[in-house]
Amino acid sequence: MKIALLGAGHIGHTISHLLVNSGDYQLTVIDQSPTSLEKLKHLKVKTAVVDTDKSTSLTDVLNGHDAVINALPYHLAIKVATAAKEAGCHYFDLTEDVAATKFIMELAQGAKTAFMPQCGLAPGFIGIVAHHLAQQFESLDEIKMRVGALPAFPTNSLKYNLTWSVDGLVNEYCHPCEAIHEGALTSMLPLEGLEHFSLDGVEYEAFNTSGGLGTLCETLKGRVRNLDYKTVRYPGHRDLMQFLLSDLRMAADQEALKNILRKSVPTTMQDVVHVFVTVSGIRNGSFVQEVFARKIFAQRASSGDSLLSAIQITTAAGICAAVDLFREGKLPTAGFIRQEEVKLPDFLSNRFGAAYEQSRRIESIS
Numbered sequence: 623m624k625i626a627l628l629g630a631g632h633i634g635h636t637i638s639h640l641l642v643n644s645g646d647y648q649l650t651v652i653d654q655s656p657t658s659l660e661k662l663k664h665l666k667v668k669t670a671v672v673d674t675d676k677s678t679s680l681t682d683v684l685n686g687h688d689a690v691i692n693a694l695p696y697h698l699a700i701k702v703a704t705a706a707k708e709a710g711c712h713y714f715d716l717t718e719d720v721a722a723t724k725f726i727m728e729l730a731q732g733a734k735t736a737f738m739p740q741c742g743l744a745p746g747f748i749g750i751v752a753h754h755l756a757q758q759f760e761s762l763d764e765i766k767m768r769v770g771a772l773p774a775f776p777t778n779s780l781k782y783n784l785t786w787s788v789d790g791l792v793n794e795y796c797h798p799c800e801a802i803h804e805g806a807l808t809s810m811l812p813l814e815g816l817e818h819f820s821l822d823g824v825e826y827e828a829f830n831t832s833g834g835l836g837t838l839c840e841t842l843k844g845r846v847r848n849l850d851y852k853t854v855r856y857p858g859h860r861d862l863m864q865f866l867l868s869d870l871r872m873a874a875d876q877e878a879l880k881n882i883l884r885k886s887v888p889t890t891m892q893d894v895v896h897v898f899v900t901v902s903g904i905r906n907g908s909f910v911q912e913v914f915a916r917k918i919f920a921q922r923a924s925s926g927d928s929l930l931s932a933i934q935i936t937t938a939a940g941i942c943a944a945v946d947l948f949r950e951g952k953l954p955t956a957g958f959i960r961q962e963e964v965k966l967p968d969f970l971s972n973r974f975g976a977a978y979e980q981s982r983r984i985e986s987i988s
Contacts, residue, residue: 623949624648626684626711628674628702629693630658633716636930636938637693638662639923640974646949652683674698684709689948691941692716695789700725703737710735714945716742716937718794718833727837730958736948738959741941743895743933744769744851745836746961747978750969751899752838753962755912759903762846767835768828768898770854771933773890774920780863781856783890785933788880794853795863796873797832800839802849807839813864815852821896821915828852829860837960846903854896894919895932897978916978935977943975 625641627634630653641647642665650668653659659669672679674694684690684705692702692715699715699722706713712735717723723739730737740746748767756762773783784791799810815830834851842849866872872879895918902911918932944964947953952968969975 623689623945624687625650625945626687626690627651627693628680628690629653630655630662630669631693632931632934633937634658634693635661636934637691637942638665638667640938640942641945642666644946644973646946650683650687674702680705681708684711687711689714689945691945693941695787696722696793697789699723699739703729703739706737707733707735712736712948713738714741714941714948715739716746716941718742718745718790720797720800720833723833723837727958732957734956736954736956736959738944738948738953738961740833740836740961741944742937743771743897743940744834746940746944747936747969748834748851748897748899749836749838749961750964750966751897751914752901753841754966755899755901755914756842756846756903758912759901759905762842762901762903763909764848764900764902765838765842765846765850766898766900767849767851768854768896769834769851770826770828770896771936772854772856772894772896774892774894775890776856778887779858780887781859782887783893784883784887785890785893785931788883791883792876792880794831794833795867796876799830799832799851800835801830801851802839802843802846805844805847807843810850813860813867815850816860817852818857821898822917825857826854826896827857827860828854836962838962841960841962854898891929891931891934892920893932895936918978939974939977943969943972946972946974 625647630651652670652672654674656671672683689712690706696717696719699717703713703726717739726737726739748769752767771785801810810830813829817828831853897916899914920932923930
């Protein structure tokens with residue numbers, strides 16, 4: 623299968639290794655940075671330096687490929703999806719942006735190719751889990767979805783290090799959050815709905831952020847009383863972000879906030895991803911709850927000479943598993959594909975999706 627991969631950053635780099643090493647994919651990696659592409663020279667991939675901001679350039683470079691994997695920033699999702707349709711490519715991405723996903727849903731109507739956005743961790747895997755658990759109930763009461771990509775060793779006041787795109791981070795903190803409350807579709811404010819909980823003896827907080835539910839609200843409307851998604855952080859993070867975004871009014875100047883975060887908050891590869899889903903409802907006449915919980919840790923790459931962060935592992939595994947299941951004929955071949963159309967057992971038994979079953983911890987880096 624011939625794949626065009628857009629984006630040669632951390633996630634794109636990991637996707638490249640997974641697909642090339644599987645032996646089933648011919649890969650062309652496309653980026654506007656020659657330096658980023660140079661890091662892939664040891665792999666058997668084609669590379670192309672392209673201005674990804676230009677639609678005509680994108681369409682030209684996508685021609686002749688079976689599918690495109692979009693690992694570019696969320697604000698380019700609409701442009702890339704449109705180019706994919708013009709080039710006749712199947713489309714997969716990692717976006718958490720609600721507006722982009724709704725546009726792609728419209729774009730996919732009547733299309734001869736498949737469009738599957740939101741193939742990462744949240745949205746993505748978290749929706750697959752929640753939908754799988756929901757199918758085990760005769761009637762649903764409440765679904766809570768909680769995900770966090772956290773530094774293993776936080777040292778600053780935010781108790782946070784950058785583990786993911788700053789663009790995506792600020793985006794999910796600033797936009798309304800879809801939910802179902804008392805059976806009705808509703809919109810929640812980001813950073814609201816603060817709650818605290820403990821897991822394995824560690825204290826965490828969780829609060830509303832945008833995009834994590836994917837298309838579940840539409841899929842489960844009329845079937846569940848309450849459904850929501852919240853991001854997990856260490857206690858105190860939410861209050862400081864609220865201060866920056868609301869009190870200092872930086873929500874109105876997001877580029878300035880992104881620059882501050884990039885300069886002041888270090889990145890880390892030593893992280894841990896938490897996935898926590900609870901579903902309650904009626905089963906066999908009784909009111910019961912099912913829980914799915916995972917911790918995925920950073921680990922050494924197969925070559926042993928570099929570290930893969932947990933968010934790299936989970937995000938790349940999510941989209942590679944989606945593409946692999948599509949190649950195997952386990953997903954629709956055209957139109958819009960929701961994450962909840964993926965069967966959890968198929969995902970976890972997939973060679974890429976199996977990454978969600980690992981739980982090795984890296985205590986120190988030499």
